Amino acid sequence: DAGVIQSPRHEVTEMGQEVTLRCKPISGHDYLFWYRQTMMRGLELLIYFNNNVPIDDSGMPEDRFSAKMPNASFSTLKIQPSEPRDSAVYFCASSGAIPGLSRAYSYNEQFFGPGTRLTVL
């Protein structure tokens, strides 16, 4: 498996523009997570999905942020309109049962994508 795939790897945009980040989780994983990482706030969970259904979006900063997962192999995080304070690295991660390991153990390992570095000018 190629691992978690994210695109684009880098995005530079101007304030007010719409930004869409994309993620393809590892095949067979049933949980997908979106994180944001900044120096000031560290690694923050924004939202996570189970079997394509959003479970907890309490970390989404405000209504400008939205996330969807239309199928098991694709998710998007959209920011509209973008603001300079949204500049960060956005990670997508997935997790799922690992053959041969207990469920309790499996879901402690999240597999992160390479991230999208977003700069809003």
Add this chain to the structure above:
Amino acid sequence: GQSLEQPSEVTAVEGAIVQINCTYQTSGFYGLSWYQQHDGGAPTFLSYNGLDGLEETGRFSSFLSRSDSYGYLLLQELQMKDSASYFCAVRDLDSSYKLIFGSGTRLLVRP
């Protein structure tokens, strides 16, 4: 709520042993995990302690004491490539598939 505390930075010499501590306040959790992140990279899973005690994986070991609300990551025979940030994380009992991450410890290995 959950909170985890780690030292912000640790410096050690190549070949030495270093311990990165993690103390936590949580109403309940499944266990303690550790992740490594190199500059410009993504977090990668290192280890998980579901039970109290020591787990060893090569040069890295991780320890958990639930009674002391404390855990640590031990890195032996330090190499330059171990310079990275290290995060402890817990799985929230209320939302069992969500990980809560500490703020991270930046390890600098000097020659």
